[in-house]
Amino acid sequence: MNGVYESKLYLNYFMTSISSIVKENGLVIATDKIQEVESVTINILVKNGSRNETEGNNGISHFLEHMAFKGTNTRSATNIAEEFDMIGGQFNAYTSKTATVYYAKVLKNDLSKAIDILTDIFLNSTFDAEELEREREVILQELYMTRDTPDDIVFDYFQEAAFGNQPLGRSILGTEEFIKNLTREELVNYFKNQYSTKNTIVSAAGNFDVAAFHGLIEQKFQDFNSNETNQYKLGKYIGGELHVKKPLEQAQFLLGFEGVSYLDDNFYDSQILSVILGGGMSSRLFQEIREKKGLVYNISSFSSSYSDCGVFGVYAALDSKNINLMIDLLTEQLHYLTKNINDKEIDRAKAQMISGILMSMECTSARAKKISNSFAMFGRYISNDEILNEINKVSVQSLTNMAKKILSKNNITLTTLGNIENIYDYNKIVDKLKF
Incomplete structure (x- = not known):
């Protein structure tokens, strides 16, 4: 391809x-x-x-x-x-x-x-x-x-x-x-x-x-209320840490970064970057941390966007005793993401996104939802042709730039849930992520 x-x-x-x-x-x-x-x-x-x-x-x-x-x-x-x-x-x-x-x-x-x-x-x-x-x-x-x-x-x-x-x-x-x-x-x-x-x-x-x-x-x-409504205030990503102790067999772990709005010109770069990092069985995190090391039951990445802000993150579920080793491997993969992205994995990520978009065309529920979401988010209908054209613009250089933009911030979000005794502190993880 x-x-x-x-x-x-x-x-x-x-x-x-x-x-x-x-x-x-x-x-x-x-x-x-x-x-x-x-x-x-x-x-x-x-x-x-x-x-x-x-x-x-x-x-x-x-x-x-x-x-x-x-x-x-x-x-x-x-x-x-x-x-x-x-x-x-x-x-x-x-x-x-x-x-x-x-x-x-x-x-x-x-x-x-x-x-x-x-x-x-x-x-x-x-x-x-x-x-x-x-x-x-x-x-x-x-x-x-x-x-x-x-x-x-x-x-x-x-x-x-x-x-x-x-x-x-x-x-x-x-x-x-x-x-x-x-x-x-x-x-x-x-x-x-x-x-x-x-x-x-x-x-x-x-x-x-x-x-x-x-x-x-x-x-x-025809007779329904047509008054102006109260609008939400602009959101601002802050970052920080929250650790919740609970007697669970498995630890829940989330590491997040400031992402981009869905109105951002590089929105699709953040989506494809997430797929490459942790969006499926062939993704980097799944292969390196689950398949090769067997450290986690589940690991994935996500890019959540709103009209005014966004979050890029990684989720993992694992035995708490492996959490620091997992963090070491995760930070290695995040660094690698800023240095080495190839055309083959970009093609794979694009194929995943496009297949999801096109297969949804077979479902009236998905199509009705797509229309209403388009008008809610953009004030107009966004066609699949337009989406695919934006996806096609994504390149090695634009993804590398997006990775560096996301990972260059120090205000990470660190969240854990479970019976976790010894996890790297917030500042140590921030230092590990510096490049």
């Missing part, structure tokens, strides 16, 4: 017709028409997540998402569950740092019904007081479950160490104290202040009548 991928060779098979409209009230409606499938996925994305919260109401976006399924003006929680089950398909919602998404995937003949139910729970939830108390217990159980899952909770600790007392440094679930004390009035007011046509994107992908879909969505949202 020569590192250049002709996207049209792949995309001719996936005939797609993207259309979008921004209404006077700010609502974005975007569609992806696919004749060859029997399903349709509809997403309602609100550009409101945990980073829109304050320290005092951290966790409210996630709580609000849960309450959407607990009754509307015309449907009880039981009615909602029964109507969903009657048409089959998939219905759910999730909250992230930057958005809350409600979605349904159904057969094409059931789209109208799915729209009716999904928009009803989005627009007309009553936040019933009795249902709120029941859901409070459910969310507390979710919080406790996350705390009992080391490879989940360690990433919350990592975010806290990387961003400190900023929204990006706080858990999406919030605190136990907040969940126990949230009132219905707070929930209603937050919905009124943060849910608006101004920050909502409705997308659909699949086999359906696009004009009819636009008409239905416009009708459903």
Whole structure:
């Protein structure tokens, strides 16, 4: 391979017709028409997540998402569950740092019904007081479950160490104290202040009548709040360390660096660099530290980006007695990353990224999500051709520059969880990383 991928060779098979409209009230409606499938996925994305919260109401976006399924003006929680089950398909919602998404995937003949139910729970939830108390217990159980899952909770600790007392440094679930004390009035007011046509994107992908879909969505949202919403404050990567002692058989380890925003010109360099370092069985970390040395059960790298900042990091799960030896090998690999990157591994990393992008074209859920995310992040649709063109620009030199840029900072983030007695201190690891 020569590192250049002709996207049209792949995309001719996936005939797609993207259309979008921004209404006077700010609502974005975007569609992806696919004749060859029997399903349709509809997403309602609100550009409101945990980073829109304050320290005092951290966790409210996630709580609000849960309450959407607990009754509307015309449907009880039981009615909602029964109507969903009657048409089959998939219905759910999730909250992230930057958005809350409600979605349904159904057969094409059931789209109208799915729209009716999904928009009803989005627009007309009553936040019933009795249902709120029941859901409070459910969310507390979710919080406790996350705390009992080391490879989940360690990433919350990592975010806290990387961003400190900023929204990006706080858990999406919030605190136990907040969940126990949230009132219905707070929930209603937050919905009124943060849910608006101004920050909502409705997308659909699949086999359906696009004009009819636009008409239905416009009708459903015509009387919805169109006020301006509170925007998040810019985030700033800080770095630091956080060590949590817990009697676990396996240690959890995270080492992070300041990364780049997804608006950065070199965003795809950071993504491909992560794949080369620890993005699969052929990656450097997996081969050198797991396969050749057998020191870890799991090791990988990641590049997480927001509109204003980002984090580049390495995660490992291992026996705590091997942690310093693993750090020695890891720092060697990080140094090597700034000096020696070859075309073969770049081609391999590009192939991994491109296959993921193109294989997702076979799924209406992935395509609906891609549309809504594009508008949420960039204010327009980003085509696969455009993405592949950016990937093709990545070179040995641009990756070397990115590696040096990321690893040249001294404000690393070091996070551990487990029964760890003797780990190099923060400054020693900083010294090991200097080049």
